[in-house]
Amino acid sequence: MVANAEIRELADAEETSAATDLITRVWQAQTPPVPFPFMRALGLAGAPILGCFVAGRLAAVAVGFLSSDPDGPLLHSHVVGVDEQWRGAGLGRKIKLGQRSWCLERGITRMAWTFDPLRTANAYFNLTRLGATGVSYHSDFYGQMNDVFNHGMPTDRVLVHWDLTGSEPRGACAAESTARCLLFQGAAGEPVHGVPDLMTREDVRLRIPRTVPADTSLALHWRLALREVLEPLLRSGFRWTAADQNGTYVLTPPPA
Structure with missing residues (x-):
């Protein structure tokens, strides 16, 4: 974990543009997965567009927006990306906990997002490290995408819900081999x-x-x-x- 990392909302158009570029690099996409005008509009509308800054430089980004379902309000975390040089430094978890803090400060007690169930590192992070729960399966959710991770494959996703009311998650559970x-x-x-x-x-x-x-x-x-x-x-x-x-x-x- 990087000790001096700062989590905060992006301040201006320059930081938002840097966030668009970072996400595009992470996904190695031909076109930005979250275009700058849309990200800028989300921020103006009050959505949490969070950046993780290390020594003043943008190292990770989390884009979310407010949503709801029959159980009440929640934050949908659409994209979280960590710049390549900071992979494995704990910034993904740190910025996710930053989203959690943003929610709890506003009385929001749940988050949701989707991820690719074929990617075991993401499954481990979401379910075991954070303590989220997979609740539904969505076949070819985004259709064809042009980034390096999804090109040429159906974009199946699992929706997870994360209960924020417990103590800070520490990843205590592990996959049982006896089931x-x-x-x-x-x-x-x-x-x-x-x-x-x-x-x-x-x-x-x-x-x-x-x-x-x-x-x-x-x-x-x-x-x-x-x-x-x-x-x-x-x-x-x-x-x-x-x-x-x-x-x-x-x-x-x-x-x-």
């Missing part, structure tokens, strides 16, 4: 399905590759296999509650 496995890797790295049982009242687990396969065909095979398992589980009331850094995911059944 029944519904998806795992075969001898050639291909996805293999276990026997599904949506009526079970026990935790289930999935085991996927630690990193997205470099082979596009195999990566697509995993995308569709994970969709086939995760989507009906979440729709039936299971909640995605834990992930480890090796690609083991744990889902918890609905209350009896």
